[in-house]
Amino acid sequence: MKKFGSIKKIIVIVMALIMVFGTTAAFAADNRTCTTAPEIYQLVRDGYNQGSQGPISIIKGTLKKGLFTSKTVYLVTLSGTELVLNQSTEVLTDLFSGFNLDNAYYSNVVSVICQNVPQGSNLIIAGHSLGGMIAQQVAGNSTVKARYNILNTVTFGSPLLSAGTREGTVKRLGDVSDIVPLLSVHTLVNTVWAMAGLNREDGGYYLRPITAHNESYGRADVWGKYDVTGIKYGGYKLVLDMSTRQFFQSPIIDW
Secondary structure (H helix, E strand, O other), X not given: OHHHHHXXXXXXXXXXXXXXHHHHHHHHXXXXXXXXXXXXXXXXXXXXXXXXXXXXXXXXXXXXXXXXXXXXXXXXXXOOXXXXXXXXXXXXXXXXXXXXXXXXXXXXXXXXXHHHOOOOOEEEXXXXXXXXXXXXXHHOOHHHHHHOEEEEEEEEXXXXXXXOOOOOEEEEEEEOOOOHHHOOHHHHHOHHHHHHOEEEEOOOOOOOHHHHHHHHHHOHHHHOOEOOOOOEOOOOEEEEEHHHOXXXXXXXXXX
């Protein structure tokens, strides 16, 4: 009887260990380690979902470099122009954002961040096209800057916006055949900054600007030398807990 009791205890201990390590493994399976800009771009692309989830997403993670640099961060991703009923990613928003004016997408992103990210947190904001313009506007927003630490803003195929007011390091990536990064009023009034601040690589698209705009930034052979913060040979990586990812809508009119 005593022997049976000992065996029962061993079984209970083994089951407990399986549960503990099994749970740990389950959480680890939700982690995604990103080391390059194209991997961040792919997360941004998930926002092009025809409004089923929304163009905005937030993921909690850890920004690392080497053995000693490690920070908890929230990655905010913003997709670009997409024609969806009552979604503020339409062409009119491109025009408003291009002139650095208030718009529904910009207001919605600020609201989503303030309502879903703990105050005082570190932020990395990444966006494609229109999403990259909104990302720069958010990086220059006084409310967001007062409540959060904006570490990095990474844009893919986006013009210069909010120059001089943005917090953190801003890296704009633009294929040499993509003309969208030059389609902003800042290209006319702040030409040097608009051009010099654009990191350019040649994806071989030549006379195919639209294809370059939509396809180049996901290519590791073109942009793989840029890290998750948009810095060439920067060495930063992001370990993202994908179980924390949330998508958010961005309505034109909030019914």
